[in-house]
Amino acid sequence: MSAAVTVALLFFLSVALNEQVTEGCSCVPRHPQQQFCSSDIVIRAKVIGKVSSTVPGLTAFKIQTIETFKQSDKKRIQVIYSPQTSCGISLNNGEYLLSGQVQNGRVIVDLCDLVEPWNQLSQVQKASLSMYQKGCVCEISPCTGESCLIEILQKKCLLSLDDEKALQSVCLPGSDGFCRWQQSS
Numbered sequence: 001m002s003a004a005v006t007v008a009l010l011f012f013l014s015v016a017l018n019e020q021v022t023e024g025c026s027c028v029p030r031h032p033q034q035q036f037c038s039s040d041i042v043i044r045a046k047v048i049g050k051v052s053s054t055v056p057g058l059t060a061f062k063i064q065t066i067e068t069f070k071q072s073d074k075k076r077i078q079v080i081y082s083p084q085t086s087c088g089i090s091l092n093n094g095e096y097l098l099s100g101q102v103q104n105g106r107v108i109v110d111l112c113d114l115v116e117p118w119n120q121l122s123q124v125q126k127a128s129l130s131m132y133q134k135g136c137v138c139e140i141s142p143c144t145g146e147s148c149l150i151e152i153l154q155k156k157c158l159l160s161l162d163d164e165k166a167l168q169s170v171c172l173p174g175s176d177g178f179c180r181w182q183q184s185s
Contacts, residue, residue, distance in 0.1 A: 025087035027112035037136040039099035042070040047091045080107045128184040131170045138171045138179035
C-alpha cells in the first residue's frame with residue numbers, strides 16, 4: 001500500500017473515530033415555563049414499558065396519558081419516541097411529566113425536554129403547569145450579575161439560573177400588559 005493511501009486511510013479513521021467520541025448532548029438551561037412554551041405537547045403520563053419501534057433510530061415507549069397540559073391536536077398519545085443518541089432518554093415504568101415535539105405525527109422526547117418523575121415535582125411545580133400557557137406571551141431572558149437588577153417593563157421576565165424563587169414562579173402578563181414573575185399557588 002502506498003504512503004498516500006495509508007495517510008488517507010489513517011486520516012479517514014481518525015475523523016470517523018473523533019466524530020463518535022465527540023458526539024454529545026448539550027441543552028441550554030431553561031426555566032420550565034420556557035420548556036413548556038416551546039413544546040408541542042406537555043403531558044402527565046404513565047410509562048407502561050418499552051415496545052418495539054417501527055422507526056429506525058428511535059426507541060419507543062408505550063404510555064397512558066393521565067393529564068394533558070398542552071397539545072395542539074386532540075389525538076390520543078399512546079406511544080412516545082426518543083432518539084437512540086446521546087440526547088435520548090431511558091424511562092422506567094411509572095408516572096412522568098413529559099414534554100416533546102411532534103414530528104411526522106410522532107411525539108419525540110429527548111434530554112432537553114421536560115422529563116421529570118411526577119412524584120419528584122413539588123406542589124408549586126404541579127400548580128404552575130396549569131398557568132404556564134398564559135405566560136407563553138412573555139419572554140424569559142437570562143441575566144447575570146447587575147443586569148438582573150434592571151427592571152424591564154415589557155413582555156419579558158429576567159431569570160438568573162440560580163434564582164430558586166423564579167424557578168418556583170410563573171412569568172405572567174399583568175393587567176398593564178407587562179410581564180413579571182408571580183408566585184403560583
